[in-house]
Amino acid sequence: MTMSVKAILAGAAKVGDRVTVKGWVRTKRDSKAGISFVAINDGSCFDSVQVIAANSLTNYESEIAKLTKDCAVIASGELVESPGQGQSFEVQATDIQVVGWVEKPESYPVSPKRHTVEYLREVAHLRPRTNLFAAVTRVRNCISQAIHRFLSQEGFAWVHTPLITASDCEGAGEMFRVSTLDMLNLPRTDKGAIDYSQDFFGQESFLTVSGQLNVEAYCLAMSKVYTFGPTFRAENSNTSRHLAEFWMIEPEIAFADLNDNAALAERMLKFVSTALLEQCADDMAFFAARVDKQALTRLETISQSNFEIMDYTTAIEQLLKADKSFEFPVAWGVDLASEHERYLCEELVGKPVTVMNYPKDIKSFYMRLNEDGRTVAAMDVLAPGVGEIIGGSQREERLDVLKARMQEIGVSEQHLDWYLDLRRYGTVPHAGFGLGLERLVSYVTGVANVRDVIPFPRTPGNIPF
């Protein structure tokens, strides 16, 4: 019976059963007694299954002896108890069929030797064949599935908001233009501007920076909704925390305030942490052993302890009191820089911190104005090691206040008239947040650069696959 490596190692077959496993050679070791130990991995779990190939196999000399890393094989044989350490079962092969060879193994780009993550980015199509990237793939999948499960069981509906948009949610972020105009022959208006009325959508169009405004429309009908999809920033920033294309999860809850929002974010991160501890124990053990010693204890901390909640004003006071010199100045009214965020969660508190109620002047127009008139009901969840992983707010549900804020900031009312409709017709207090998937994967695995936690990273000047 054909089984995944995961099923075999988990004991899904009995000792004595005949099993078939299909996968890629991870390592091969030859004993002097004329036996080869071939470790086969199929990506289903971190570990490989050991297949014992005796030199009595008909293709031993012609093929098995020549196997190298990542040759594709189908091995059949009897499941036996493993005398070795670390594994309970192995397969005594009666047949090993080589399905795909590795051309010129000596120049194979992901040969068994150690490679730097920087080098592996250049062969992103082959890097899932390494322990590190396969583990990242499984962890990323586990997190994504856990988020869907969590939100589903809390009664949220996944809403697919559009990627191509004519509006700029934040009124700030740099955006990619989407067009089918002939670049060599651009249509012009009488006044010499580009005539986007002739473009595919009849107006200038962009890739979205957030699905929030659109998903709010669904929130005010379905109560609990979320987006889970790609978002884009055309920022020319080459840091370990930024991608031009990344994935965001944006829940939006009706009849909710900032505290409900923070509570949801915390429940979600706890659920994800528990799922990882339960379902990716092997991968997480690898990250703890090889990448970041704190990887496991961090998850345990998240799943067990309560997040610190701190008012922005308190955070500023703490930063001013800190026995530490910061590069960027600290004062009430400034946005927190990465060094400030990291001081708060890493040094001051030692776990995720939810900072709330930021000055209105550094936040977006749609955030709800607090009674003090100078702060808005915004929140950021800061995680040790990566800084902000969640940003959210209660939304301004009062039509008059929202209009005044838009005017103050200079956001076009006409362009967002549909958004104002949501306040004209059956408005309710509502709140939501955006979770950056790559930052979360980076945070839980300890893999420092977000380029290494997404399959094919898109950054300035970088689109090879």
Added chain:
Amino acid sequence: MTMSVKAILAGAAKVGDRVTVKGWVRTKRDSKAGISFVAINDGSCFDSVQVIAANSLTNYESEIAKLTKDCAVIASGELVESPGQGQSFEVQATDIQVVGWVEKPESYPVSPKRHTVEYLREVAHLRPRTNLFAAVTRVRNCISQAIHRFLSQEGFAWVHTPLITASDCEGAGEMFRVSTLDMLNLPRTDKGAIDYSQDFFGQESFLTVSGQLNVEAYCLAMSKVYTFGPTFRAENSNTSRHLAEFWMIEPEIAFADLNDNAALAERMLKFVSTALLEQCADDMAFFAARVDKQALTRLETISQSNFEIMDYTTAIEQLLKADKSFEFPVAWGVDLASEHERYLCEELVGKPVTVMNYPKDIKSFYMRLNEDGRTVAAMDVLAPGVGEIIGGSQREERLDVLKARMQEIGVSEQHLDWYLDLRRYGTVPHAGFGLGLERLVSYVTGVANVRDVIPFPRTPGNIPF
């Protein structure tokens, strides 16, 4: 205790309990005895809960009597058994708080009267407040969650392939350009061409038409993977079956042939059908009653019967034999037109049909060449009413054959050298397919136009929200 309408109607509270429900007024009926019956809906399920408001409530005259459709309210009271038909429970209100009024109800864009779907597209931000679009939203969510659950339990990992790409998977589809170049001042090369080396990614970039090529790289390391994300076509086609931006699910399986692929597609559609029957019974009953009488029986058929499998050559023979005149000619070698597909699944077979082994000349370069040398291991799943909902193939895993096909068709080898690496290093037979989410939602609900099964449709000239 605050509860969703779904929880209340499902009996999560006991008669006599004090419950609070938050939502929007769907209808209000006033009795002559001075009692109002207010149906409150919160999007959690199809039905509304009936709240009984006696005129003894302090704000009865000032507020409750003035409630109109979609005013937002918070109602509290005792859960009582409903004497009326159709509902088991209702709420005897002790307090109804109006949270958000509807401005000028007489001109409210989604007032209680009947609206056409064409009109509702113009107010896409408000249409989830109608029974039809709320039901579509829940069904779409149910399908999406079921797909994730199904593929997870089958051992697949969700892989987030890139949206912005420099390559064209199909070698055919029209694509959207993604750029940050200043359109009024485009950089040129010496030869007068646009100098894309100065663009954000350093080369001409597009929105992807499929994640397949990228996900194959992950398949050949993780064995079972899938994409679930948006894809794009810049085709200027205004039909009920095409969108410029739509969602696709693309599973890819290693060590698999076309039959494995077809079997996976069938299992997945069966799983989704069963999930809909179990979890969206109320919404599906609505579609059966109001949109398409076959909606429920169709799901039952899918979940219980086996799909018809038909060779392309047989399909052509059947079409030639058909007592029917087609607009487009039928002959071995032509691609099936929509009328042909519909004849096969609607008239000839009466259920989904999987057509296999198409002529190579009408299919993509990456599809595996069959032994006959003139067909490829391609498949399309055709569904009554919508035509193709799944298209897939076994992939050409043989390096020499793939290279020959690319040369024959004129696909640049240099550009896809990374893709050829997957055949150079540990290649295995593998297969996969793409399922169009909108076509599936359209198929199961009977909602004929795909613009009405995605929240904010993107079509030529149409990007209002």
